[in-house]
Amino acid sequence: MERLKDAFSRALAAALPGQDIVLERPKAGEHGDLAFPCFRAAKALGGNPAELARRLAAELNVEGAALVAAGPYLNLRLAPLDRARVLLEAILQAEPARPYGSGEPHGEVVIVEYSSPNIAKLFTIGHLRSTMIGHALVQVHRFLGARVVRLNHLGDWGTQFGTLLAAYKRWAEAENPELSRDFPWAEEIPGARRSPLFRLFQLYVRFHAEEEKDPAMRDEARDWFRRLEAGDPEARRLWSWFREISLREFQRIYQRLGVAFDSLEMGEAFYEDQIAATLQRLEASGHLVEGENGARIVHLEDVGIQAPCLLQKADGTSIYATRDIAAGLYRQRTYAFDRCLYVVGGEQVLHFQQVFAVLEKLDPWFKGRLKHTPFGLIQLPEGKMSTRKGNVIFLEDVLDEAAQRVRAVIEEKNPELPDKERVAEMLGLGAVLFFNAINDRVKSITFTWERAVALDGDTGPYVQYAHARICSVLRKAGGDWAARARPSTEPCPESAGVDYLPVEAPQDLAGLEDPAAQELLFQLGGLPEAVRSAAREGMATALARQLLAVARAFSGFYTLCPVLAAENPAAVRESRLALCLATARALRQGLYLMGIQAPEEM
RNA sequence: GCAUCCGUAGCUCAGCUGGAUAGAGCGUUGGCCUCCGGAGCCAAAGGUCGUGAGUUCGAAUCUCGCCGGAUGCACCA
Numbered sequence: 001m002e003r004l005k006d007a008f009s010r011a012l013a014a015a016l017p018g019q020d021i022v023l024e025r026p027k028a029g030e031h032g033d034l035a036f037p038c039f040r041a042a043k044a045l046g047g048n049p050a051e052l053a054r055r056l057a058a059e060l061n062v063e064g065a066a067l068v069a070a071g072p073y074l075n076l077r078l079a080p081l082d083r084a085r086v087l088l089e090a091i092l093q094a095e096p097a098r099p100y101g102s103g104e105p106h107g108e109v110v111i112v113e114y115s116s117p118n119i120a121k122l123f124t125i126g127h128l129r130s131t132m133i134g135h136a137l138v139q140v141h142r143f144l145g146a147r148v149v150r151l152n153h154l155g156d157w158g159t160q161f162g163t164l165l166a167a168y169k170r171w172a173e174a175e176n177p178e179l180s181r182d183f184p185w186a187e188e189i190p191g192a193r194r195s196p197l198f199r200l201f202q203l204y205v206r207f208h209a210e211e212e213k214d215p216a217m218r219d220e221a222r223d224w225f226r227r228l229e230a231g232d233p234e235a236r237r238l239w240s241w242f243r244e245i246s247l248r249e250f251q252r253i254y255q256r257l258g259v260a261f262d263s264l265e266m267g268e269a270f271y272e273d274q275i276a277a278t279l280q281r282l283e284a285s286g287h288l289v290e291g292e293n294g295a296r297i298v299h300l301e302d303v304g305i306q307a308p309c310l311l312q313k314a315d316g317t318s319i320y321a322t323r324d325i326a327a328g329l330y331r332q333r334t335y336a337f338d339r340c341l342y343v344v345g346g347e348q349v350l351h352f353q354q355v356f357a358v359l360e361k362l363d364p365w366f367k368g369r370l371k372h373t374p375f376g377l378i379q380l381p382e383g384k385m386s387t388r389k390g391n392v393i394f395l396e397d398v399l400d401e402a403a404q405r406v407r408a409v410i411e412e413k414n415p416e417l418p419d420k421e422r423v424a425e426m427l428g429l430g431a432v433l434f435f436n437a438i439n440d441r442v443k444s445i446t447f448t449w450e451r452a453v454a455l456d457g458d459t460g461p462y463v464q465y466a467h468a469r470i471c472s473v474l475r476k477a478g479g480d481w482a483a484r485a486r487p488s489t490e491p492c493p494e495s496a497g498v499d500y501l502p503v504e505a506p507q508d509l510a511g512l513e514d515p516a517a518q519e520l521l522f523q524l525g526g527l528p529e530a531v532r533s534a535a536r537e538g539m540a541t542a543l544a545r546q547l548l549a550v551a552r553a554f555s556g557f558y559t560l561c562p563v564l565a566a567e568n569p570a571a572v573r574e575s576r577l578a579l580c581l582a583t584a585r586a587l588r589q590g591l592y593l594m595g596i597q598a599p600e601e602m
Numbered sequence: 603g604c605a606u607c608c609g610u611a612g613c614u615c616a617g618c619u620g621g622a623u624a625g626a627g628c629g630u631u632g633g634c635c636u637c638c639g640g641a642g643c644c645a646a647a648g649g650u651c652g653u654g655a656g657u658u659c660g661a662a663u664c665u666c667g668c669c670g671g672a673u674g675c676a677c678c679a
Binding site for chain 2: 295
């Protein structure tokens with residue numbers, strides 16, 4: 001397909017010297033495989049687009065394909081069997097290191113900072129967005145050939161930590177120093193799991209509740225943070241204990257989600273010993289000036305940002321912007337990155353504008369390398385989630401509920417299924433993660449159980465179902481068809497590729513002339529662009545939707561084109577099996593990029 | 603008040619570097635299990651793309667105003 005694209009572009013460039021040649025993929029398969037809209041060129045040449053299209057169709061020649069004028073478009077169209085050959089070869093004969101749709105390794109270093117939960121808070125569905133958007137970006141960039149560094153900017157430093165220390169000293173140390181049992185005063189938060197982390201969280205919630213009545217408590221928290229940053233041994237000891245409690249829980253959840261990081265040690269606290277040097281450097285550059293009450297700030301009006309960036313509080317402690325800047329400098333030194341993507345909620349756009357602006361003032365090297373990838377909040381029908389009011393949805397409850405609903409469907413439809421628990425977990429995760437990815441990340445999502453764990457329609461399980469049915473057909477086909485739909489090794493972490501052994505496409509593709517087969521081929525052809533769109537847009541929306549389109553097209557093919565029917569000639573059977581196999585491979589790879597597994601039976 | 607983002611079918615959303623009849627799912631209505639898994643397939647109904655201007659051969663897509671909603675605006679992250 002790339003070859004055809006080049007040939008088409010070259011032919012057009014020769015015929016239209018000096019014109020920009022932009023090729024599109026037609027919206028509908030019946031138009032063809034590639035399209036050249038003639039509007040712009042016709043205008044530049046003073047002609048009419050439809051006429052130009054007709055002229056070009058008559059004059060140009062691209063080997064192996066037909067050029068057809070359709071109104072103002074010049075379409076390149078492959079004959080049905082050629083289209084089948086091109087796609088089947090691209091998918092089935094791909095080398096394991098270079099799966100269909102992947103990119104040449106180019107060595108650019110892309111840092112993705114994502115998930116970044118705060119210590120002592122439980123993982124809610126809110127955290128799922130950053131975690132899975134980030135994970136998909138990691139996968140997609142790897143797939144396209146980048147070297148990716150996965151960073152979790154853990155919220156393990158800052159005044160909020162002072163809050164926790166203050167709360168612990170106030171109530172827990174005397175009452176429950178081991179955090180091993182529930183606090184008598186603690187309100188029960190429905191659905192939460194009993195764990196030391198949960199009790200830490202209760203302390204945090206209580207502190208905020210009482211702080212409303214007694215604002216002086218805020219100073220208490222700030223003072224604990226000051227002591228922590230000053231190296232007070234008791235504060236440090238508690239800090240590392242709380243951190244450990246939290247990390248243990250987070251690790252469990254990451255494992256369940258199939259998400260991993262290059263290091264979990266590079267949270268905010270990691271940059272603590274670099275804060276002084278960072279401030280000095282800002283000082284030396286002349287950008288750091290005194291603000292109100294002796295706080296220190298950097299003015300940004302000159303770059304169009306009205307609010308100055310606060311870097312040192314009046315009490316001399318650091319603030320998150322300071323640590324983000326220290327982190328930026330550290331990453332520059334350590335990774336010499338080409339891009340650094342911050343997958344952080346949209347409420348922090350101003351913060352990142354400020355941080356980026358300060359870094360660019362410090363070193364123009366940063367220009368164009370830093371990118372905030374914001375996303376919308378998850379809201380409840382009754383409004384915002386609020387930890388203090390206890391109306392939060394815990395991620396694990398959502399995952400459990402999803403798996404449980406899947407389990408009920410399995411009992412109804414396929415009670416004989418082996419390994420029910422494992423499959424239910426895969427499908428439940430598929431539902432939740434796919435739902436999380438299918439919509440524009442910038443928009444806020446209103447959470448309802450109904451939709452978050454839906455199993456019908458445009459959902460992960462729909463795509464997984466298509467994959468499972470293909471596997472079922474391949475099993476029935478006998479031979480090693482089923483084995484070929486199975487990856488040859490574990491997925492390669494460096495390339496995010498699912499490795500399959502190359503398979504020769506059949507010589508005779510007679511079974512693939514049917515329009516339903518052609519539609520499936522057309523949708524498979526859209527996958528590489530969908531992956532690139534995901535990387536470009538910083539979200540998996542296009543990929544998720546293209547996978548749905550492939551799955552839907554497969555369902556059409558499956559109902560209209562029997563694969564294993566006894567009356568099928570051998571060539572029809574073989575070519576259709578090859579298309580099934582290609583589809584299964586493409587679906588599994590696509591889902592894998594989104595962090596979703598594809599069971600062979602469900 | 604200022605800034606950013608959002609406003610497309612009854613509901614939830616795609617489509618937005620301007621281009622071929624504005625697409626899905628849910629819900630509604632009506633068909634499909636003698637045939638590879640009905641978690642499925644086919645069909646129908648349903649849209650002044652918030653609104654008013656502008657740019658353009660062409661605007662859901664770009665610009666500006668207005669209306670509605672979300673978020674943010676230094677000592678939290």
